[in-house]
Structures are given as structure tokens and as C-alpha cells.
Amino acid sequence: MRTLLPWLLVAAVSTVQAVEFSGNVATELLLFTETERIAEQFDENLTISFQPKLSRSWNNRNDEIVVELFMRLDRRDDNRNHADVRELKWLHVDANQEWRVGIDSVFWGVTESQHLVDVINSIDQVEGIDGEDKLGQPMIHYTNIQDYGVFHVFILTGFREPTFHSPEGRLRLPLAVDEDQAQFESSDEEEHIDYALRYAHYIGDTEFGLSLFDGTSRDPEFSQGLDDDNQPVLIPFYPQMTQFGLDLQSIIGDWMWKLELIHRDQDSGSFTATTTGFEYTFYGILESAVDLGTLLEYSYEDRDENAGVFDNDLFAGLRFAFNDVQSSEILAGMIVDTDNQSRTFRVEANRRLGDSWKLTGELQFFSNIDADDPLSAYAQDDFILLELARYF
Amino acid sequence: MNKRLVLAILLGLPMLAQAQTPEEKGLQIAKDADAFDSGFVDFTADMVMTLKNKKGQTSSRQIRIRTLEVQGDGDKSLSIFDEPADVKGTAMLTYSHGLEPDDQWLYLPAIKRVKRISSRNKSGPFMGSEFAFEDLGSQEVEKYTYKWLRDEPCGEFECYLIERVPAYKFSGYKRQLVWMDKEAYRLMRVEYFDRKNEPLKTLVATDYQQYLDRYWRAGKMEMTNHQNGKSTTLDWNNYQFKTGLTDNDFKSQTLKRAR
Secondary structure (H helix, E strand, O other): OOOHHHHHHHHHHHOHHHEEEEEEEEEEEEEEOOOOOOOOOOOEEEEEEEEEEEEEEEOOOOEEEEEEEEEEEOOOOHHHOOEEEEEEEEEEEEOOEEEEEEEEOOOOOOOOOOOOOOOOOOEOHHHOOOOOOEOOEEEEEEEEEEOOEEEEEEEEEOOOOOOOOOOOOOOOOOOOEOHHHOEEOOOOHHHOEEEEEEEEEEEOOEEEEEEEEEEEOOOOEEEEEEOOOOOEEEEEEEOEEEEEEEEEEEEEOOEEEEEEEEEEEEOOOOEEEEEEEEEEEEOOHHHOOOEEEEEEEEEEEOOOOOOOOOOEEEEEEEEEEOOOOOOOEEEEEEEEEOOOOOEEEEEEEEEEEOOOEEEEEEEEEEEOOOOOOHHHHHOOOOEEEEEEEEEO | OOHHHHHHHHHHHHHHHHOOOHHHHHHHHHHHHHHHHOOOOEEEEEEEEEEEOOOOOEEEEEEEEEEEOOOOOOOEEEEEEEEOHHHOOOEEEEEEEOOEEEEEEEEEOOOOEEEEEOOOOOOOEOOOOOOEHHHHOOOOHHHEEEEEEEEEEEOOEEEEEEEEEEOOOOOOEEEEEEEEEOOOOOEEEEEEEEOOOOEEEEEEEEOOEEEOOOEEEOOEEEEEEOOOOOEEEEEEEEEEEOOOOOHHHHOOHHHHHOO
């Protein structure tokens, strides 16, 4: 796939008249407000990212090649100093059928606090802890669109190992992860071919999706080991899993009800997990144009306590949509583990500046984190993030 | 002859002589206008939206519109955003349904997520502009109740002046005054009154052109807000009718590849 990239780029650029070019360049300032847990970690970091996208369509838009790259220059966190092919695909449309061949990214699901159902892509974890930055996944993706719903078949040709922060990085696990020692349940390791199916439809104001995934889990289990220098490290293990998923969203008046439910089978045991809740919106508060959404989601899983972050957790949030010229938005939320009272606060805000700049701010605090909670690794990683991006 | 029948005819005569009430006439004009514009099948167009604030500073958006006519229900429409650059690739799909709430989906390209959204926010501003969602939606006959006020000249044309009151829920307007020309039912001017019946906005549509020898579309629409001093201008270009769009071009799945 990698050797194909320059050729596709050349092919795309050589017919300049129809090539669309877009993307953004951004600088990000990350400030940690608490002393690092480990001496080698840093307190502040300034990085630059570049995300260009090229596309060219022909055959009356029924064929298209899309290339989207992402790269970040990070001088302090070596593993975050990285590049990825987010997309490199050929799309072909034929009446009610679609084919996508190449590297692509897929989103499934409806809830805000976590994305249980969404399992196709591995997470680019060094880019953020919300699971919304994904590594490009090689695949053949066939879609059939009928009046009674949309059917998807995915053949996932190869596994992308999620990214992990380097030892100097913040927001990392208690020990550094040694990716070179990664272990796989399947003897095919990263070459294992995974399959997925999805059916999605809507009836009136209710949208729903049923999904099945069979293959290498993108969500590793860790064991402790030693690296080449005899330093303790975490060694990721990627089991084979079968996951059934259901996602449901229903709009009833000013309420939006949401449900995600999964059942996952793997050698270490099977478990069921769910996130369910609502968003209730007050439109045009105080006779202004501002909409205020109130969100409440509850997550539960029947795995061992502390196996996952969302084992018995409540998320409450407020979403302000200012509906102004700058499209200003604020999302503020809190997640509480109802078993051990560990709390996470997060605020995200963004606003367009002029016509092509965008300013984003993020703030996250960890409070009262229980020593056994998976979040304990982040307990001293409260941070403030500012990003200024130029779009083109 | 049956005496009762004679009586009924005599009582009925004044009604016949009076013909239509102003409400009936208003509704009839709305129906005629709808019939005049029906049969366009589909159209595509490019729109440049220019927002101007009180100080005269401007900001612009570029949106491509595709609309599919649906017989017996509201139209289906797709809006694809090209500018501002940070929302490039965002697409919105709407199935409008007269008095029932519209079905609406939004595609967010950054996370490749298609999101079903609530169409409840009729009175909210579209992209920070002076156009509310309800001003840009499909204008089905049953969305309003009508009352013909009078005929009067409007620029070079002769217009019907009609008062219409939104019949759908959650409108930001108490009523609207609509000037529509008698020859081809072109919307020339709309005055919007807020829920307190205070004058809120005025829409003036100009530069009409006829397509396929039948369908008239405005080249320019200017919405002025009298309460906040802001205005928004829509410049329409590249109108094409009967382009061969099908139902499959208007599905939430196909939002992901809308270009």
C-alpha cells in the first residue's frame, strides 16, 4: 500500500484541472498544570500538524480517488512525531452500490461520552484520549443501499497497531508501552484479515444500526515485561474477538435518546457493555440565537471492575451552540465513576476567526482518581490545550 | 318545485355572488403558485451567502444545493458546504414534510460521522446568517394559512399582497406579508413579523430568470434584519434543471460521498 501512494499522488496531481485540494495546518500548545509523574516527562509542548487532502473524481462523480495525510511534528514526544495515511481510497458508485478500496476511516455510533460500537479503525491515541482520532485502516468496503436499509460488508486487510505515547509523553499509561514486543492471539499477527458487517436503517425519527465484527481487537490487553534495557514496560496483546453491536437514536420532540450496546467474545472472557442516555435541547435560550443542549449518559460493563474506564460511569454535559457568524461552540462535561467517585472534567470550545482560521481550546482535569482506576495513570495530567488552525 | 330547495337556492345566491373570501383567495393563489412551479423534477444551483454586520464587515459562505421534487410530499434537498474552509465537505440532507417535522441528517467530514439531527430549530439562524432555517426550507402550501389583502403594484409588476401565518410548530414568526407577482407567481418581497408582531426582517428577491421556459428563480435575495441592523445576501448561480438526480442521491448513506 505504501509504495502505491506516490503513484496515486502523481496520478491525482497530473490532471490538475479536476483535483480538489483542501486541509489544514495547525499549531498546538499543550500545557500541563501539575508536576509530571516521572522526571523525564515534559510540562509544556508546542507542536505543528498538517493534514492535506487531495481528491479527484471522474465518470460523473461515480469514481473518485481520495488521499488524506496527517502528520505532526513533535520534538518532545517521539511517538507523537508521526505521520499517517488517513485515507487513500478509490470509491466507485454504481446505482445503489458503493465500493471503497484502499485506506479509509469509518464511524459507527451515536453516543458522546464513549464510542463502544465503533471498532473498525485503530485509535491514534497520541492525538487525543477521546477516541476520535483514528488511524487509516486498509479495507475493501462494499455498500448496498435499499429502501429497507443500508448493508455494509468490510474485509479489513491488515491490522494497524494503535499509537502510544513515548516515555517522555504525558497522558500515557503508568509504564511505557513497548510496541516492538506486541503479541497477537492469531499466528497471522498483523496480517490477519478481519471481517465486519453492518445494517443501518431508520423508521420515522428513529435511526438504528446492527453490526458484527470478527477479527483482531483494536483494544489491547497489557502485561508487564522488560524492554531491551531491562526496564519495566507494558506489552500489548491483541486478542481475536467477535463483537455484536447495536446503536439506536430516537428524536422525540426536544429529546434525543441514544443507546449503544455491545457484546464481545474473546478468550479472556466475554462481556456486555452499554452507553445510554439523552440530549435535551433548549432552543434559543433567553430570546437569543443560542441553543443549549443538556446531555446525560450512563455507561456500564459487566467486565471486571477497573478493566475499562467506563465500568459504571455517569456523564453529564452542557453543549452551547451560539449559532453566530463564527460558529462558536462550547461542550463542557463531567464523567463520574459511581463505584469509586473518580471524576474527569472536560471543556472543549471552538470558534472561527475570519474566514479561514479556527481557534480551539480544551481543558481537562482529573480529580479524586482512585488508585485502582484505569484513569490513575492520568491523575497528574490535567492539561490545557490551545490550537490555532489555518484551513485551505 | 320543492319549497325547501327554492329557499336553499335563494339563501345560497348571495354567497355565490360574493365568490371567495379573502382567506379562500389567498389559499387559491398559493395553490396556483405551487402548481405553476411544479414539475421541475430536480435542480442544482450554487449559492454564495454574504453576511454583513452593522459595521459593514462581511463574511461569506459557499454552498451547493441539489433539490429533488417529491410528488405528494415536501421536496428532498442536499446542501454541500464549500466555504468557510473549516466546514468544507459538510453536507446537510433534508426531507421536508409540510406540517410534520422534517427529517434531517448532517455529515461531519472531520470524524466521518453522519448524524441524524433535530429539525425542531426552525427559527434558528442558518450558518450565523439572517436567514432562519424556516426561510430556506421547502415552501409547501400547507405550511401556512393565507389571507389575500389586496392587489398592488410592486416595482414594474402587479402583485398580490398576501398575509400568511405559519401553521407549523416552532416558527419564529407571528405572520408574514408576501408580495407575489400576478403573472408568474414570483416572490418579490416578504416582510417578517416576530412572535410579538414587531417588524423583524424584510426579504427582497430580484434578478429573476426563467429556466426551461417555465421555472422562475431569483438570482439575488437580500434579507435585512431591522432589529439588529445586519443583513445577508444570497447570490444564486448556475441553476440547472432536470439534471437526472435520483432518489439515491438523497440518502443519508450517500451524504458521505456528496461532492
